[in-house]
Amino acid sequence: MYDFTIAYxxxxxxxxxxxxALTSTGNGYFSTRGTAEWEDMSDVHYPGTYAHGGFNRETTIFGGIPIWNxxxxxxxxxLVLKLRIEGEEAIRLDNVELLDYRHTYDIRSALVQRExxxxDHAGRVTRLRSRRFVSMVHSHQAxxxxxxxxxxxxxxxxxxSALDGRMTNRIVARYRxxxxxxxxxxxxxxxxDEVIALKVQTRQSDIYIADAARTRVFHDGEPADVDRDLYQKEDYIQQVLAFDVEQGHQTRVEKMVSLFTSHDxxxxxxxxxxGRHVQRYPDxxxxxxxxxxxxxxxWxxxxxxxxxxxRAQLLLRFHVAHVLxxxxxxxxxxDAGVPAxxxxxxxxxGHVFWDELYVYPFLNLRLPEITRALLLYRYRRLTEAxxxxCEAGYxxxxxxxxxxxxxxxxxxxxxxxxxSGRWEPDESRNQRHVNAAIFYNVWRYYQATDDLEFLRDYGAELMLEIARFWASIAHYNPDRQRYEIHGVMGPDEFHERYPGARQPGLRNNAYTNTMVAWIAATAPQVLDLLPPSRCAALRARLDVTDEELHTWDDMSRRMYIPFHDGVISQFEGYADLEELDWDHYRAAYPNIQRMDRILRAEGKDPNRYKVSKQADAVMLFFLFGHDELRSIFERLGYRYDSxxxxxxxxxxxxxxxxxxTLSFVTYAGVLAGLDPASSWDRFMVALNSDICDVQGGTTKEGIHMGVMSGTLDLLQRSYVGTSxxxxxxxFEPRLLDRLDGVAFTMRFRxxxxxxxxxxxxxxxxxEAEGFRGPLRVGVGDEVRELGPGSDCRFALAAQPSAVGR
Structure with a gap:
């Protein structure tokens, strides 16, 4: 690894x-895996190109049951570009003797290169350098x-030089x-003469996709004399470009490509x-x-x-490149969301989960226009939500x-x-906390940008409808004089139901209930921010009554939060579960991260045990500052001690x-002020999780957007303490011995x-250019005002070391 380069x-x-997967190159419209262009799909290589919104639904008959996906x-x-010498078999990495090999990824420009x-078998020695990119200037160009x-x-x-439409989805073994x-x-x-093109169609969603490729050859910088031979069938087209080469002389082949879909x-x-675009592309x-x-x-x-x-700097930059x-x-x-x-x-x-919760904080303070557009993905699907x-009775x-x-x-x-090789029920759809994440994302976007226009036209409606959902799924328990929510799952995911229960879902997941209390308190603030005419119009259109607002206020004061042994209970009844013999499983298995699969393979039910994939109660301390969380709990009437x-x-x-991998991000964040050394250790695990594939084979199926962006958020929010x-x-900087010299740019309002x-x-x-102010910045009790071109300097108190234990 080097300053901006990863090399194999x-x-x-x-x-x-x-x-x-790690050396993919993309531009926010489409992305292509870093597969060698002379290799076909196999157990070793997997060429793949994916575009936002390029979905298709198919049905599989499994045991007589139709399963749709x-x-x-x-x-x-x-990518297809293959070399044949003297009419012989095309060169592959497994049919030649490799004398030198280097595969590099330039983080600065997402440029993948092989040298x-x-x-070959005839003793001919050849040097080949390959470079490629997907353009960040023109969204359709590569x-x-x-x-x-x-x-x-x-x-x-x-x-x-070919375009191959015979591709299938098969990289994930468990989906095959x-x-x-x-x-x-x-x-x-x-x-x-120079351009070949291919058009295909998705089988169910009827999306048309077209690629066009222009291939040229140059000898020592001059156009070469090339013979071209065309071959095509309905899902594949190629040109064979034949030319003479001379010992010691350089021949350059360039293939410029355009990609469009019917969504454009x-x-x-x-x-x-x-076809039109690729003909116009420069060299x-x-x-x-x-x-x-x-x-x-x-950059x-x-x-x-x-x-x-x-190393942390390099990996942070690597994560920035992938997020962008x-x-x-x-x-x-x-019309794009954030594929997890x-x-x-x-x-x-390729689905969109709640991982955007980890992605937006970095974008909010740098490229908020991207967050705005991604939030509209949710707004456009409000009708379906x-x-x-309604179909569920809410x-x-x-x-x-x-x-x-x-x-x-x-x-x-x-x-x-x-x-185990067994197909098992999946109850994860009961993670209704995705609604809370969307509400949280809109609110944090507004706080970072002061984008009242977005709140007025889109955000407020999203947030009010989410608050209304929570009010309808909650019910009032007169015995406790508290509101409760039953039948849901938290982010933990290892607990889908109570041991032995027929019905899935849990009662009073603490993370969910606390988020709902906060949402119920925040939704009226959203209405107060709107211009009076817009507020009245929105309330009339959505039929938001005074009685409903009163219910939200009551929920913000009386949601039920379970506790046991002086800690927040993950859900009601968690204290009654069995303890797991962690020492036994650590000794028996080299990797116990997926304890749910291990337990089920042994014929045991993870729901019986106090074992979590990621502890969702801890998420509360990650998403909210201590003062903010204390305010939520005290408003609910619960004691929040230091x-x-x-x-x-x-x-x-x-x-x-x-x-x-999100669990390491969460724990690194919550431990930043409590145990700096442990926080940094987990930060480094999160940073290395994809590049080192710590989950043992999952990263090749796609990078983890949440952990990559989450590490960036850790630096700005948990370590520099931005809020x-x-x-x-x-700002509340921590881990100063690690952070000395840290610098970054951000955009605030x-x-x-x-x-x-x-x-x-x-x-x-x-910055003086484009200044919109005045702006107020603060550290501790000290708050100052910034003008264009001015700076503020804050002295920082000495802190415990984050180096070693």
Whole structure:
């Protein structure tokens, strides 16, 4: 690893699919895995291209039962570029002797490069350098370049340049028993001598996808004399470009590609658009320079400097690059949500979960226009959420745990346990807390941006309908004189029901109930922020009565929160569960993160035990500052002593397997002020979780958007201590021995700020250009006002060390 580069210095077949996911290149519209373009789909290699909104639903008959799934579709493979020497078999990594090999990923521009030197069966030694990118300037553009140098031979070479529409979804082993064919052929086509094109259609959703490719060859910088031979069938088209090469002389091949779908704006149809655009594209070098310039602009806004921790800095930058490849300004022009596993694999079938809760904080304070657009994904599906609530007997809007194309519930009813090989019921759709996450996301976006227009036109309606849902799913218990919520799951996911119960769901999940109390207190504030005419109109259209507002206020004061042994109970009845023999399982299994699968494979029910995938009660201390959480609990009439956080966090830490990488993010955040050394250890685990594939094979199926963006949020919110309260941007830096020299740019309510910590001093500088103020910033009790071009400096008190224990 280097400042902006990740490099692999040898080819390792067992690691190749992981590397392909990690070295994907994308632009927020589509993304392509870092697969070598001369390799076909196999157990070693998996070419994959995915675009926002590219979903298709298929049905599999499983044991006589129809099982439907909606998947993010693996689109036609535009990469295909193969080398044949003297008419022989195409070169692959497994049919030549590799003399040198290097696979690198330039984080600055999401540029994937391979350099190899190989000897074929005839003793010919050839050097090949491959570079490619997906343009951050033009959302439909990609480019691929080869540089060939024959070292000890001259002769005839052929390059096969193709577009392959025969792709299927099959990278996730546990899905392979389900239907993975999503594309039907439509037609191949050519646009002149240089351009081939291919159009396909998704089988159920009727989305048309078209690729066009322009391939050219150059000898020592000049256009080469090339013979072209065309072959095509309904779902595949290729050109074979034949030319002479000379020993020691450089030949360059460039393939410029365009990709369109029928979801795109301002086109007559995708195939025509793809062909027209690729004919107009500049050469590879010019397009790459523009692409690099666009990334440079993004880095000016999004870079993170952490000079005392070079590995952490590199991985933070790596995470920034991946987040921006899924969520960019291009994304903002499309109807897109945040796929939990990005756009470079098929895990979770490309669905949108609650992981956006971890993604938006970083974007809110840098590229809020992207958050705004992504929140509209939820707003556009409000009709479906209302229908789902109504069908379940509730009011308001009930958003799905897994969302795809249209906002209906996409969660499976069964899932495969890879340890036991058995299909088991999936009750995770009862994680209604996704509604709370959406409400939270809208509110935090507003606090960071002061975007009253969004709140007025979209956000308030979302939030009111979510508050209304919670009021309808809750019920009042006169014996306790408290509101309760039954039949739900928390983020923990290992507990779906009570032991031996027929019906799924739990009573009074503490995370859910606390979030509902906060929502019930916040919703009236949203109405107060609206212009009086808009407030009246919205209340009239939604029929929000004074009685309903009174109910929300009452809920904010009387939601039931379970406790036991001086800690917050994960849910009512948690204290009655059995303790797990952790020492036994740690000795028996090399990895116990997925304790639910281990227990089920042993014939045991995880619902019986005090074991958590991620402790959802701890999430409360992650999402809210101590003063804010204290206010919520005291409003409810519960005592919130100074040690509640420490007791609760420690209690669940001993009972959590961290089966989700998000768990490390959460614990790193909540321990930042309690145990700095442990916090940093977990921060590093989270940072390394994808690059090192700590879950043992899941990252190759798609990167984890939540953990990648969550680590960025940890730095800005948990370590630098960024928060917004009463219009003041506040900082509470921690782990100063680790943070010395940290610097980053952020945007608060339209103004660009540069923030840095150096020698026990925090500096905030307001850029003069585009200043919108005045702005107030604070550390502790000290609050100052920033003007254009001015800065504020705050002295920071000495803190416990975060280095070692």
């Amino acid at each position: 210095d040898r080819f390792e077949p067992a690691s190749e699919q992981l590397r392909e 909606e998947d993010l579709v693996n689109l036609p493979n535009w 190899l030197r190989f000897r 480019g691929l370049e080869w540089t060939l140098i024959p070292e000890n031979w001259s002769g005839r070479a052929e390059v096969v 028993g389900l239907e993975g064919r999503h594309l039907d052929p439509v037609s191949p086509r050519t646009f002149g 704006n301002a086109i007559t149809e995708p195939l025509t658009a793809a 590879f070098a010019t397009a790459l320079a523009a692409h690099e310039s666009a990334w440079a602009e993004l 000016d806004v999004c870079d993170v400097q952490l000079p005392r921790e070079p 490849q899924v969520c960019s300004r291009h994304t903002a022009r499309h 596993r990005g756009l470079n694999g098929e895990a979770y079938r 209302r229908a789902a609530a 009011r308001g809007a009930m958003f799905p745990w897994q969302s795809g194309s249209d906002g209906t519930e996409e969660t499976q009813t069964i899932h495969l346990n890879p340890l 040690d509640l956080a420490r007791r609760t966090i420690d209690y669940y830490d001993r009972r959590t397997s961290h089966g989700s 917004v309260a009463d219009g003041v941007l506040r 339209g103004t660009s700020l540069r923030v840095g910590v150096k020698d026990d001093e925090l500096t905030v500088l307001a």
